Amino acid sequence: MIQGFKEFIMKGNVVDLAVAVVLGAAFAPVITTLVDSVIMPLISGLIGFPSFDQFLAFQVGDGDNWVRFGAWLTVVVNFLIIAAALYFVVVMPMNKVIEARNRRLGIDPDEEEVEPDVALLTEIRDLLATGAAPREGSAADKDPNV
Known part of the structure; x- marks a missing residue:
């Protein structure tokens, strides 16, 4: 207490x-x-x-x-x-x-400030929708947990 x-x-x-x-x-x-x-x-x-x-x-x-x-x-x-x-x-x-x-x-x-995990998920969604490979300098490069 x-x-x-x-x-x-x-x-x-x-x-x-x-x-x-x-x-x-x-x-x-x-x-x-x-x-x-x-x-x-x-x-x-x-x-x-x-x-x-x-x-x-x-x-x-x-x-x-x-x-x-x-x-x-x-x-x-x-x-x-x-x-x-x-x-x-x-x-x-x-x-x-x-x-x-x-x-x-x-x-x-x-x-708006976007959380890094939300930016990463948005980028993954966009990549899956277009079928493209990740680009350099993307959120995936910045996040060490990926």
């Missing part, structure tokens, strides 16, 4: 997930500060107020029972702003870097 748990914890995807969670937690203040200190003041300057909290607010019954649709709208707008900030500040530049690296290395992302 302990061995199974150890194997589970040491799997690459679990470690990758843990690293992603920690990096996400560390990156959250960066995006929050970008939204709170840069983007929201710009929006506030354009429309005159920093949030929609009092938009469509009304009192229900006696006392301090308020329905605030604007508070929900503020959270939705903040989410969209954060998503846009992440996309334009992190995702787009990272995609450009990956694309440039792939171009530099000559990697075609649309090209």
Whole structure:
């Protein structure tokens, strides 16, 4: 039982997930500060107020029972702003870097990588269909198990 748990914890995807969670937690203040200190003041300057909290607010019954649709709208707008900030500040530049690296290395992302055994079997099938002899430099030459 302990061995199974150890194997589970040491799997690459679990470690990758843990690293992603920690990096996400560390990156959250960066995006929050970008939204709170840069983007929201710009929006506030354009429309005159920093949030929609009092938009469509009304009192229900006696006392301090308020329905605030604007508070929900503020959270939705903040989410969209954060998503846009992440996309334009992190995702787009990272995609450009990956694309440039792939171009530099000559990697075609649309090209499927074929397993050697599948390539060998495909070549054998094609040779059997045509009745031809194997050609030099074929998958059969590259695989020492053939």
